[in-house]
Amino acid sequence: MEYADRINRIPPYLFAEIDKTITSKRKSGVDVISLGIGDPDIPTPKEIVESLSLASQKTVNHRYPSYEGMIGFRDACAVWMKNRFNVELNPESEVLTLIGSKEGIAHMPLAFVNPSDVVLYSNPGYPVYEVGTILADGIPVPIPLEIENDFKPDLSAIDIKTARKARIMHLNYPNNPTAATVEKEFFSEVVSFAKEHDIIVCHDAAYSEVSFDGYKAPSFLEVDGALDVGIEFHSLSKTFNMTGWRIGFAAGNPEVIAGLGKVKQNVDSGVFQGIQEAAITALNLPATIIEKNNRIIQARRNLMVDGLSRLGWKVPKPKATFYLWIPVPDGSPSIDFAKKVLDETGVVVTPGVGFGKYGEGYIRIALTQSEQRLKEALDRLEKLE
Numbered sequence: 001m002e003y004a005d006r007i008n009r010i011p012p013y014l015f016a017e018i019d020k021t022i023t024s025k026r027k028s029g030v031d032v033i034s035l036g037i038g039d040p041d042i043p044t045p046k047e048i049v050e051s052l053s054l055a056s057q058k059t060v061n062h063r064y065p066s067y068e069g070m071i072g073f074r075d076a077c078a079v080w081m082k083n084r085f086n087v088e089l090n091p092e093s094e095v096l097t098l099i100g101s102k103e104g105i106a107h108m109p110l111a112f113v114n115p116s117d118v119v120l121y122s123n124p125g126y127p128v129y130e131v132g133t134i135l136a137d138g139i140p141v142p143i144p145l146e147i148e149n150d151f152k153p154d155l156s157a158i159d160i161k162t163a164r165k166a167r168i169m170h171l172n173y174p175n176n177p178t179a180a181t182v183e184k185e186f187f188s189e190v191v192s193f194a195k196e197h198d199i200i201v202c203h204d205a206a207y208s209e210v211s212f213d214g215y216k217a218p219s220f221l222e223v224d225g226a227l228d229v230g231i232e233f234h235s236l237s238k239t240f241n242m243t244g245w246r247i248g249f250a251a252g253n254p255e256v257i258a259g260l261g262k263v264k265q266n267v268d269s270g271v272f273q274g275i276q277e278a279a280i281t282a283l284n285l286p287a288t289i290i291e292k293n294n295r296i297i298q299a300r301r302n303l304m305v306d307g308l309s310r311l312g313w314k315v316p317k318p319k320a321t322f323y324l325w326i327p328v329p330d331g332s333p334s335i336d337f338a339k340k341v342l343d344e345t346g347v348v349v350t351p352g353v354g355f356g357k358y359g360e361g362y363i364r365i366a367l368t369q370s371e372q373r374l375k376e377a378l379d380r381l382e383k384l385e
């Protein structure tokens with residue numbers, strides 16, 4: 001059976017070989033510690049689980065939901081955005097329920113990109129920005145995130161002809177995988193750039209609530225003019241440890257929201273209302289729930305930054321996300337280093353190049369294991385040859 005060309009254009013899955021090694025190691029009895037996946041190990045708060053349990057029993061929730069999402073959920077999103085970022089949104093026209101933010105990000109180009117239109121996306125980054133573009137026959141153009149610029153794109157370095165052909169620009173702060181953060185001034189520059197070149201900005205704010213040391217990440221929508229040029233993707237996945245539940249939302253420019261909604265109206269039938277009701281409960285929880293979660297991750301961050309630094313690794317201390325983005329300690333290609341670590345210690349770290357070519361030279365460590373497991377990982381890494 002032959003695949004369509006667009007499937008063949010999807011870049012190879014660089015973690016495939018590592019996944020194979022993990023499976024065979026586990027089979028042969030090795031106690032593998034995965035610091036590879038960005039999937040919280042901490043359970044969803046019980047208030048949310050109980051809310052789903054009740055909502056699942058209501059027969060009104062057993063039927064098709066509305067494609068744009070329950071107004072009750074969209075209202076709760078708008079209130080949350082107002083309380084958290086002081087951003088005013090009309091829940092009817094400026095908020096859209098998503099089956100996780102990944103779904104919305106993947107569908108954006110289908111609404112706005114014609115063949116040969118360009119989509120700019122930050123690299124290294126979440127693979128969906130590039131793949132969503134390929135699936136819509138658009139041309140993905142990476143904008144490098146480099147340490148010299150604190151992992152922010154240098155907008156002035158984007159070639160004018162490319163900027164003119166661009167319809168969408170994907171950005172993500174706090175950033176996966178680099179753990180970089182930005183301040184509002186950067187978002188203002190993005191708005192000017194987008195206005196000048198008529199580009200839709202898609203800001204992925206999946207980690208907006210995962211932060212430490214008192215740092216609070218800004219929303220793209222907080223800056224003047226942002227609502228004219230873009231939308232922001234929010235997710236309950238990382239904020240409330242709900243990756244398996246599949247719910248998020250898009251917020252921002254009503255025409256962009258309507259375009260994305262048009263695609264969704266025709267390809268999916270929305271999110272189970274029981275989950276939307278539980279998500280309303282989540283958004284209404286006191287901030288202390290999120291703070292408690294962040295304290296757990298902050299302690300893990302401190303443990304790993306200190307422990308790895310003692311091994312001589314150069315580990316920056318991130319203000320946000322549950323990732324450490326670390327220059328490859330021995331300077332070898334990131335895939336080789338990750339393989340060596342797995343072979344010698346049974347610890348999984350992610351090679352940076354798996355997030356795009358500008359991720360080469362780094363590895364990513366996810367803090368999604370208990371302190372006890374992280375200590376065990378440190379003990380093993382100490383013995384690395």
Ligand SMILES: *Cc1c(COP(=O)(O)O)cnc(C)c1O
Pocket residue numbers: 038099100101102103126172176204206234235236237238243246247248
């Ligand atoms: C985890 C993650 C998401 C997505 O999540 P959903 O579970 O689909 O809401 C989006 N962007 C980035 C950068 C992520 O790491």
